[in-house]
Amino acid sequence: MAGVTLPAADWRARPGLDRMIDALDGTSGMARWVGGAVRDTLLGLPVADIDLATRFAPDAVVQRLEAAGIKAVPTGIAHGTVTAISEGTVVEVTTLRRDVATDGRHAVVAFSDDWREDAARRDFTMNALYADPLTGEIFDWFGGREDLAARRVRFIGDPYRRIAEDHLRILRFFRFHARFGDAIDAEGLAACVARANDLMALSRERIAAELLKLLVAPGAVPVVTLMEARGIFRPVLPEIETDGVTRLTELAAREAAAGVAPDAIRRLAALVAPSAAEAVGARLKLSNNDRKRLIQATAGPGDEGAHALGYRAGIEGAIDRLLLCGADPTALIGWERPALPIGGGALVARGLAKGPDVARTLRVVEDRWIAEGFPAAERVAAIADEAVDQALRSRRNA
Template identity: 45%
Template structure:
């Protein structure tokens, strides 16, 4: 066991101190996991989770006596959500795995902090700190944080056998917190057991991938994921790591955060039908599917040829799809001139209202139905091609001329 000091400001937060004080009257409670890891690495703490040697029923009794709300969010695994002074905390009893099948675990409670640490996935996630900032490390995670090394606890193959999702988590954590090449022993275990990912529920894989593609170092780990064909059960072809890297570069030019939708689109080489099929396999939302296909459609017309063409594309596709299409085009190698101006135009775009409707045209004669729809579409194209300068009177005059011509 190693000890360390964590002078973190968030440990002095009122709700956290209040809850730890309540739990420490009955037993012992420490902050564990991501908040500790992030603070050692210099990141914001994020969600604050607590481990305790108290059984769940004792945690509940002590919390209710203190006036805190208690929600049994994962009581079968020893987890309660305690809302202290308006702030929620997950409080989990120390535990060990009794039986695992790669997807679910049966646990039993323990009073051993070291046993609890050994059941976790990576060393940097098994750090504990008390209310005074005194940290305890049973697995070498503190040094691994300082070295930016993502390392499985104990035998990597055993950790993967307990939960197959740890194959993807290994890559995600390295993309967020690692430096240099991935840990060799961990990578070897991932390669050896990659077929087990097929047993996972697709929702878990999709959720993990959504988080992975947003990581700062994801482009490098995506090369490894593609080379090893880690996602073979869910992708019909190897993910296009080169297109994903190009998308990351394009998004950086815009200054906006990477879009998960465009990331998935890049992994199938920005191909519309392939993305549509992937969206079905990964159970992506209708919104994500629609956004990806809209981006592909807009990208086909990029880059704009002129200022009027910019406005025409904005009108046709909308500001969001216009921007997405522009980024996809950049990633595909299009020569986009004055990108900041184009992005600014999209941000300030207000869609103009087409000044005529079907009732206006019916008053001028002609048939309804499909013929009326075609007249409206024709006028709208003419209006758009005029850079929206044709007013209502001009458009109706053009329509009358066409109706008269057809009548003759």
């Protein structure tokens, strides 16, 4: 490891980081960068989240940060994690740990001052890389750098043991492979296939979070294809079948052709049969908005055109529906949904009595406005005049 250092990266110059390192005595080896920031920097990727590992106990971390005028939020202090906020920069600071007991869902930890012991409890070799904040020296006990170079996602030690400690690592293995991997690690794959039923013990929220991240990863299509073929989804999402994988493949190609960013809910809608969308959304405990999108995504393009669909279903929902049925969504890219430039009060001012006739006539105005391609207010006024006249005549003749 001698001579291997972390490359320069923009994130290392973020405001407030030097103060955190000083507060946690990083210049004396008491704190090191760890995990995704180190991994992604070595891969030349942008860094979103910054994690810092430290030998200081959680209470000492809080005391040191606050003494330096840095905000310390005890977000997961029972497991050793404190969120540090300095000059707008957010860093997750975690005390070195070792597992005392695990049940596949939760872990009981003890704090440690041993860097290798902390690294050994992590999931994959590429996530167990540490870097000195002053010199950039890389610390790698399990071949993480070699695995990064080979684009190989590999469990630390025995894959079966890593999965027994936390069953979510099955899904994480595939998600990380979809993001970083090339040839899949055979030993890790075999363990995930053998232990797929362990996923049934996890909360549906944890499964949903991993699945939605996986679905937008660069290699999502071949990885999901592999997962379906090997039965990974069967214990928790039996609705995902070969037909769904075919639909996902076609959808991903359409997204790329249209220049539309991958979307996890849209891709999930492709994977599950329309008749199963409501049940899947409920089981995964998706938000109300995401459940609605999932259910409506396969409703088809309608017969009024893309802009009309975008107005009625919302631009996001319309793009879902167009892409999933094989129609062209490009007319909606960059299009802003207009607002009907008239309200019920204007119809009352034209002589319509307050009540259900106003809402009914306003819908007539809106439908004509949509059909005519969203004309400006002057034309809408004329449409309103005609609609009110028709409503009043109908009332008189009733």
